[in-house]
Amino acid sequence: MGKSSIVFFERKFPSANMVLIKDELPILIDTGFGSDKEQTEQLIREAGVLPEELHLVVNTHYHSDHVGGNFYLQKKYGVKIAAHKWDADLINLGDTEACSAEWLDQPVEPYRVDRKLSDNDEIHTGNRTLKVLHTPGHTLGHISLYEPEERILICGDLFHKNDIGWLNIFREGIASIHQSIESLDRLATLRIEQAYSGHGPQIDDPLSSIDSARNRFDKWVKSPDKVSWHACKRIFAFTLIMKNGLAKEEINHYLLQCGWFQDFARYSFQLQPEEFIPILLDEMIRSGAASWHNNHLVALTPYKAPEKEWVNKNIKPKDWKPQDFLV
Known part of the structure; x- marks a missing residue:
């Protein structure tokens, strides 16, 4: 693999974590909460990438803590935004359900999705290829990204090191529990050595965290x-x-x-x-x-x-x- 690196930013609430792929075509995965947009820009710059050099922002899902910096980067620097096609349609229509912002009473500044992603799509950064995995549960349009050469997984809020993302059964449906289990089962078949989630520290034993998350979801099936x-x-x-x-x-x-x-x-x-x-x-x-x-x-x-x-x-x-x- 040529000159390329992955930079993980662990952030305090209300912002979500971010992952920067430094490569010929730099990619930023998630952009934090809107009020932290200047800090988001600063973190990118300190990592050695100018915001205007970003080839793409990829959102794991459309909750406010993951997409809050989209507006700033898109408006000021013209950065393109990518997201799962189901999220993209709601965003681009300005649907009242978009981002669950109305239901959750969480502000989200306006942005548009330029690239609609589907399961098994590939995102090329120059020396790396990220595979898009549709992993619904936390949201219907939730995705994870897998880099097979170094066996790295970016899993959004599907699971964390010692926890799992909350489920919105009123917007995603009661089946979101079973969708989460199926998503975890799919990830468990991959060879993963390092994982980065939307909150908390990096995950050094991803399969153990996946097993723990699945056990918790199994308990939720029995006790909704x-x-x-x-x-x-x-x-x-x-x-x-x-x-x-x-x-x-x-x-x-x-x-x-x-x-x-x-x-x-x-x-x-x-x-x-x-x-x-x-x-x-x-x-x-x-x-x-x-x-x-x-x-x-x-x-x-x-x-x-x-x-x-x-x-x-x-x-x-x-x-x-x-x-x-x-x-």
């Missing part, structure tokens, strides 16, 4: 309520990170306006949303996902809070305008 609890805690913790905590008096009003909270309360736990609020708060505290500080509920995972002004922009795909895509 675990899926809902995992998702609720992850989504609410992400909100607490974005907003750098919520004051006690703000929590009820905020939760009652959220689509995810309404859906999980009514359909997963068969409770009125008002009844579910104290139950969720108790579980957030019990599980160690959050704690009270000066009458504010704050997330306990390490994070870097976005500027309040950025979070309050309230940018959602339904409001994207055609002129937003001009470069």
